[in-house]
Amino acid sequence: MKKRVKVIKVVVCLLLLATFLGVSSYAAIEVKKYAVHDRERKNPPVITPAEQFGQPPSDAIVLFDGTDLSEWASDRSDVEAKWNIIENKYMEVPTKAGGIHTKKEFGNCQLHIEWRTPTGLDPKITDQKRSNSGVSFMDRYEVQVLDSYTNDNYKTNRTYADGQAAAIYGQNPPMVNACRKAGEWQNYDISFLRPLFDEEGKCIRKARITVIHNGVVVHNNLEIEGTTSHKRKARYGSPHERGRIRLQDHGNPMCFRNIWIRELPEQPYLIQD
Numbered sequence: 001m002k003k004r005v006k007v008i009k010v011v012v013c014l015l016l017l018a019t020f021l022g023v024s025s026y027a028a029i030e031v032k033k034y035a036v037h038d039r040e041r042k043n044p045p046v047i048t049p050a051e052q053f054g055q056p057p058s059d060a061i062v063l064f065d066g067t068d069l070s071e072w073a074s075d076r077s078d079v080e081a082k083w084n085i086i087e088n089k090y091m092e093v094p095t096k097a098g099g100i101h102t103k104k105e106f107g108n109c110q111l112h113i114e115w116r117t118p119t120g121l122d123p124k125i126t127d128q129k130r131s132n133s134g135v136s137f138m139d140r141y142e143v144q145v146l147d148s149y150t151n152d153n154y155k156t157n158r159t160y161a162d163g164q165a166a167a168i169y170g171q172n173p174p175m176v177n178a179c180r181k182a183g184e185w186q187n188y189d190i191s192f193l194r195p196l197f198d199e200e201g202k203c204i205r206k207a208r209i210t211v212i213h214n215g216v217v218v219h220n221n222l223e224i225e226g227t228t229s230h231k232r233k234a235r236y237g238s239p240h241e242r243g244r245i246r247l248q249d250h251g252n253p254m255c256f257r258n259i260w261i262r263e264l265p266e267q268p269y270l271i272q273d
């Protein structure tokens with residue numbers, strides 16, 4: 001009898017250990033309920049907003065202020081990023097330099113980035129060849145960067161809708177095309193909510209994204225269908241809690257400046273009890 005009790009205890013311990021080890025990011029998130037106007041509810045942290053719109057607030061991590069690439073590494077070999085810094089103001093992709101990614105990893109976040117496509121391109125260079133780049137979250141989810149400016153309703157510069165600027169690549173076109181002309185600086189202000197996975201690795205809440213392009217909302221809390229890729233239907237692969245921000249080199253001399261990020265807390269109201 002004693003032996004049986006001992007076996008049961010061991011089994012219970014093993015089960016508890018397995019449960020502990022298997023705790024997913026989902027299970028670890030506390031969903032607390034409050035009464036209306038509950039005075040026990042904590043007030044949010046205080047931060048100082050920037051004096052000028054587009055500049056980093058006090059709790060932002062500055063990823064690029066124009067002067068150095070110390071927050072970035074090359075996609076090629078995890079060495080220093082080799083994009084050129086011009087006039088201590090912006091960075092430019094040299095020919096065949098390869099993409100770059102942040103050294104730090106992020107989950108839920110707000111990202112501000114400014115980008116510029118080159119002028120003087122041959123009008124015959126169109127479609128995906130016209131100043132292609134991209135901003136990816138968690139190494140997986142790309143917001144397209146492209147010269148999608150058109151003043152003739154896409155007659156002379158058109159690509160597939162889910163691949164134009166501000167599209168969630170291969171999934172959703174932006175609601176409107178808010179592109180500026182080549183040579184003009186453009187902004188993305190993006191709020192990203194990471195996906196959640198259960199203990200079996202199944203995605204139980206898709207990633208969500210809100211994209212503001214040059215001050216215009218072009219995606220509003222949109223569900224991302226999975227990893228973005230070329231000519232492949234999106235799906236969620238292995239579970240991930242954090243990942244790098246990536247800037248794509250697609251062989252075009254793109255420029256970027258003023259990049260900062262804020263890490264965001266979980267949004268409990270989007271998690272089922």
Ligand code: MG
Pocket residue numbers: 132133134142144145248250
């Ligand atoms: Mg791209």
